[in-house]
Amino acid sequence: MNKTLLLFKTMVKMHFSMVGKDEKFKFNVFIISIALIPIGIMWMFLLNTIISSLYLVLEPTGHESIIIATGLVLTGILLLFTSIPSILSSFYFAEDIEDYLAMPFHPYQLVIGKSLAPLLTIYGLSAVIIVPILFFYGLASGGGILFALNGFLTFIFFPLIPFILSSLMVMVLMRYANISKNKDRTKLVAGMFSLFLIVGFNVIIRLNQDTEQLSQGFATWVEQQDQLLWNFTKFLPNVYAATNALEVEVWWHSILFLILFLLITVIAMALFIVFGQRFYYQGVLGIAGGGKGKKVANIETRTSSRSILWSYTIKELKTIIRTPAFFMNCVINSLFAPFFIFIMMFIDENIGAMADTLQSIAPKSILLAMFLFSLFVLGTNATATSSISREGTNWFTNLYMPIQPKTILYGKLLAAWIVEFVSIVLLLILFGFVINVPIIVLLLWLILVIGGSWISNLIGVYIDIYNPKLNWNDEQQVFKSRFAPLLSLLILFFGFGTLVLSLWFLPFVTNVWITFLILSIVIGASIYFTQRKLIQTVHNQFMYIMEK
Template structure:
């Protein structure tokens, strides 16, 4: 047990250590947390409209506990699928796995330590998905303090079962399937599968956009399918037992008995998981060092290319050839615009929106397009991980015969080229789905390119100030740091205020709007380029 605890502490420090962070980095993390509050408020407001409608339909029939049941069921399924890629990476494909294998450790001890990173993500998703549901349901049902205490215990234990199911599935697959020879392809497929699940859920939801109408329709369906739902939850005992323990309509002794059963079932599941890991884990890891990681040498000083273009080409190859980087930088580029297209195409009010475009002043169309473009571009982490992706090999840049500004700006330019995928998808969405006039499209395109260049310059600057080079798992570059979120929020709030001011100014001239937007973007580009030049001149040798 002592070894397990010590190993878990070591791995946790490797994932979440603050020892190497400066006071500024800690302050930035606090700022990001504060700026995330409005996003949570919007999510809470959306759930309030859904749960309020469901409670109004189900409460008169005594079926309001089905709200908790369906929330637990959906979150459980969501966690089950979204955990696959993070478990696969952490358990099998992290770079430090071969370090632990020769140590005098049991497989279950490594599994416990390796579960910390993915579990933190799972707990975050659970808290985001279930905590507002429990709070709102308790408020609408006038629940007692006992309900909230049981809800806290449920939040603490509920994510473990979906995580265990995903872990068992991965260990069985890795034990009997010859995946290690194609582990790069496996990573990509697991990541793409997670994105497809999210898009599929969105398609189902967007079949009817109005939150009240959705909740009313779902409520009627749940009332008609009461026995089907309860029978479905029985196939997932953790969902059934958690729902029963949170059901205020049951006698107190029955709720407590369900809670005890829920806790016992969780601990039994953990025991089975560790015993299975003891038998299966090393078999899946065996032969890992012989995976498909090919050794490639890239000549930066190619005679046919300048250092800038050679380094840019190297960066693009690194992103496309590394599965985790490809999923987070390229596939995520596709996700946001496709998500928008699905919302618009499945929206019942789409015809009204396209009809009203012609009656809206061009000023507001242009500002709206730029605002949405900035949001889409800001969510992509290609630039904000440009330096961190190098990992421990970053020091080689300090000795190459390439100027620091060339390295930094080529990283920004490679991110700019990759981010162009979003613009390529956004263009037909704006032009053919929303039917925005071509005059505004021609004005939007240079503004969007300028916004993208600024976004990538700013992202590289933030990553240079707060790099994470000591990662042992490629996913840590994206999941264990706040720089991408910080970049998005700063851009959204900074440019958002500027766009809001332009929106409120008493003029409707498209030419003036275009000029002011161009002026703001050029000023932002100038400032960020100066900041990046300062990094190259004064701080490049200290990046670590």
């Protein structure tokens, strides 16, 4: 056990080696925390409204504990699926795995040590869901000390079971999947799988949702589905125990269920250790070996000359497409928003009504709304904000080759712009064919958004140059615990959001053409100044990026 602790402590140290030492990081945390306050308040307000109104409706029928059960089931399912990619990359694909494999550790010890990274994600996610649910439920039901204690223990121990279930699934799967040949494909499939599950889950929830009578509808639905839900908890048995433990009316009843809840968790942990010991090595050994297909290169067709800029851009795009973590975060995630809205639009029967409504809205307002929405979609794209960080410790390769820093910068910008263009095309289809936006507005929007995409990338690269994350040992880490994407989105949104709002309300700007003209001038000017600043920064900072 001492060795397990030692291993875990070492991994914790390595994981947090940079935290607290970086002043910029602290500053970013501060800024982002302030920016997130309004979103946090909205989230709390929403949860409070839902929980307190549900409680009012359900309390008379004695079904109120279903609120906690539903909350825990939904969180459990969310944790179950979102943790798969993180477990996969931490257990099997982290670069440091090989170093540990050579040391005299039991497989279960490695698995426990390697649980740190996925558990951090899981606890982070459950902190923003479970804690407020329990808090507002406690407020509504007037829960006392016993409720608070049980609530605290629920937060600590509840996320373990979804994590363990995902880990067991991954370990068994990896035992039998021939991944040493298809390492990249496995990562990609796991990532896409989680994403589609989330989309599917949302769609199902939306299909069953009657927004106008949410509380009443839900209460009736719950009464009908009561048995179903409790049946469902069999898949996550700790939900049943935790929910009953949190019903504190009869104290010994609550304590008994708490013991049951803890017992289930302990059994799950024991299973995790046994499975880890049994299956981990069988899956992880051989990961490092690459598949070597002996194919003779067709040199004839593959020697073509390109300009340095284009060659660099192609290299960037190929790296993004072929690296699963990059592909998921830069390409797939950015398609998510348009794709998601696309599905929502098709599901929603009111789509015809929306197209009709559009006819009566001023083209100016349509253009502004479309532009702001597109900026949000483009701003969430992680390609530009990871452009320097993606290189990792290999950033030095940009320094010894005779390539102008400016060319490298444009190569990265161009690659990010091309990736974002895919989202733009999706949005174009969405606006043009699904919502039937007037053609003139659509064309004006397209011109604006192409410029908007460039400016969003300029901001993204600028932020990444100042605070790159080069010391990662797993590609997924490039996108984790980083504020660059959020910061870029906030700058973009606050800057252009203010402009769009002003244009929306200014009485003398009524014409769509004038709106377009003003937006174009502002975008053009922003591009000019940001690009100049960026080139200057690259010129000054290029050599020092490694030393950051």
